[in-house]
Amino acid sequence: MGGGLSSCSSGVRDFLSYVGVLPRNARHPASVVVGGIEYAVGQLLGEGGSAFVYKGRDVHAGNAVALKRFTLTDHNYQAHCMEEAALHRSLCPHPAIVNFYDSGIVERPECPLPELWIVMECVEAPSLANYINMRMAVKQPFTIREAYEVGHALVGVVAHLHSQSPPVSHWDIKAENFLFEDSQNLKLCDFGSASRLYYEPQNALQVSIAEAELGDRMTLLYRPPESLDLWSRRRVDTKADIWGLGVLMYLLVFFEMPFEANAMEIMDGVPRRFCAGRCETIPEGFGPLIELVVTRMLVKEPSLRADVFEVSQRLSALSHISPFPPPNPDFQIPQRPRFE
Secondary structure (H helix, E strand, C coil), rough: CCHHHHCCCCHHHHHHCCCCCCCCCCCCCEEEEEEEEEEEEEEEECCCCCCCEEEEEEECCCCEEEEEEECCCCCCHHHHHHHHHHHHHHHEEEEEECEEEEEECCCCCCCCCEEEEEECCCCCCCEEHHHHHHHCCCCCCEEEHHHHHHHHHCCCHHHHHHCCCCCCECCCCHHHEEECCCCCCEEECCCCCCCCCEEEEHHHHHHHHHHHHHHHHHHHHHHHHHCHHHHCCEEEEHHHHHHHHHHHHHHHHHCCCCCCCCCHHHHHHHHHHHHHCCCCCCCCCCHHHHHHHHHCCCCCCCCHHHCCHHHHHHHEEECCCCCCCCCCHHHCCCEEEEEC
């Protein structure tokens, strides 16, 4: 995803600093005050498509936090960042989500543009992507029990999002966005792509807008076919998260992605190992899980794809881990369309 000045290359940022739009001394400030509390700004932890993330510390209480900083370049981008903060706040507290503490717009004399800062829990642990790569490096596949436990955790946090009223689509479910709080608990850490809206463009202008916005929100290797073929007029909603979960579970089993970073291959909707009716060897004991992934999750037509609660029920039947109950539809407001 992208959209802010922090998504520019270092050369572009240097030029903007030179001409005074983004001052050099504003890039990594020493401290910031959010909600009346002063935080020391420490190590840069990440520089994502739309923000800087720092390790921080409450100057008075001494506890560690993570600080996410956005430079608000225009009103539309400010609205997007405020939506991220509001969604993240609304989803907490939850054991599988990085805790949201506070947020606020900050105007500093040395910076010509206002900034939004989000204060959240600091989880100093590897991501699921790091962990998978470490297992791959030492050629240590996941056991079936490990795969079920990780899958259950992933499904659980998505079920929480989809139980909201209206449901929240995350739209960037990927291994990099899950952090290990300890040796067992995974936490979802980024809500910059999340939305309570769905996309169903009906004309050329709407398709063009949707292509740009979804391109910013989604990661190609995890994108579902309907988000790449918007002329098909298939709705892009919470079912996109099921596709992302399917990609992740496939990765846990095979240590490879089901699709190349190729839009045409993804739109075909058939994982490489299952092309042309062939199926390469599935690791022993993983057949039922892969059947769930391929036949109910990595399904090209979103209306035929399982929802997260069906996935939870089926995973529970395989793993004997309790499923996540669906919300009462009588008390859940549906998502609204992006284009009305």
